[in-house]
Amino acid sequence: MYVAVKGGEKAIDAAHAWLAEERRGDVNVPELSVEQIREQMTLAVNRVMAEGSLYDPDLAALAIKQSRGDLIEAIFLIRAYRTTLPRFGSTNPVDTEAMQCDRRISATFKDAPGGQILGPTFDYTHRLLDFKLAADGEAPEAPRRETQAGPVPHITDFLNKEGLIQTEADSDETPRDLTREPLELPADRALRLQSLTRGDEGFILGMAYSTQRGYARNHAFVGELRIGTCAVEMDIPELGFAVEIGEIELTECETVNQFAGSKSEPPQFTRGYGLVFGQTERKAISMALVDRALRWKEMGEDNMGAPAQDEEFVLYHADNIQATGFLEHIKLPHYVDFQSELELVRKMRAEAQAQTMPEAAE
Amino acid sequence: MHEIEERKGWIGLLAKAPADRLAALWETAAERPGFTHLRAPEVGGAMVRGRMGGTGAPFNLGEMTVTRCSVRLDSGEVGHGYVQGRDKAKAETAALIDALMQTRAAGAIRDAILTPLKAEMTKAKADRAEKAAATKVDFFTMVRGED
Structure with missing residues (x-):
């Protein structure tokens, strides 16, 4: 109250x-x-x-x-x-195949066409504090190497050619938008991905880690991780055609997971997908693992009762603004609420005492 | 068709151009034409979409800020600007350039603004690509045993 x-x-x-x-x-x-x-x-x-x-x-x-x-x-x-911004429209889906990659690695194919590009990564650093950063230093400069801009195809394309991995069902259906309608369950994959990409990094990481530790394990390999910039294109009604309205940095992770197969279809690798604004690879990998875990129904897998398989648990607790809003509201004045609890506990104690008193007298 | 492709090209270039560079080139390049706003500069958002697995059905990824503006030159040409971010002056400049590109001033505008902008942006991209290329792994195999 x-x-x-x-x-x-x-x-x-x-x-x-x-x-x-x-x-x-x-x-x-x-x-x-x-x-x-x-x-x-x-x-x-x-x-x-x-x-x-x-x-x-x-x-x-x-x-x-x-x-x-x-x-x-x-x-x-x-x-x-x-929430104060008028929405001008929705963009065409970004073409991540055309990304200008700062980083692009595959843990599944050493000699992937386009190569293994490490980019500005913390990997392979020794995690020792660098005291030089505490002193004013000269601006560091990165080495360069001449290059011809060539296509950097998605790794999953290669597996696709042999039919070794599931294909993604292409469609141009307008996806549901959880910023415009309340999140209702069951959620389709579009809603789940929207929810995961804006979800709390720590929460999504914890959920992903739980699948690795055995709670609905799905044996993920990072088929590909790429970070770079993509142009964003939107249809402009007054022009009558689509134009580029900007360019954004994205991190994309595609996982290759263990097989699904049935009587009618031979075994195939399955996939999880992560796509996140900015250079955010921990989040993108986590997202892909949780996406894969949440797909258990469509894969015909068993419900292991694992938290990462529980759509309601994951989606309703991934949003740190919802979570912190509800969590932190309990520090705001609840004087009247608490007063009634205080009255109640006093009454219950009085009643309990009244019941034990006659016994004590006997 | 060719005209549409060309127009797409410069509108997209202006959308992505660094605001300070565009402002500087615009300042020196052109005389400001007389115009009226069809739509005053307005800041808003666009919902960016991705595709599941990179190639599948679309989903909503999150929004980005966009500023738009539409103008009509006194000579009648209509220009539209859609630029990334929240810079109203940049959106208006983009709309004016789009309109001017439909006039006889097009060649001068292209030489003074679009061509240098494009060169600078291509250079910036190439610089980044070269740094990325330097981090490309060259695997080598250790040969063991007798040769």
């Missing part, structure tokens, strides 16, 4: 003023600019864009500054802003 209570405005104003001062920190230390956050805290910016579900690096950097680096708070700010 909630009852409007007056008072506290002055305290709230003072709290917000202090928040602003604390956000700035020691004034003898130079202030961070939004551009610095955008350029040097890029992976935090990417996470805020992915889970805020809005691609705009400047806004995400501003949100990180405003939230003092609390990324869930920053995501909250972006989600709130997003």
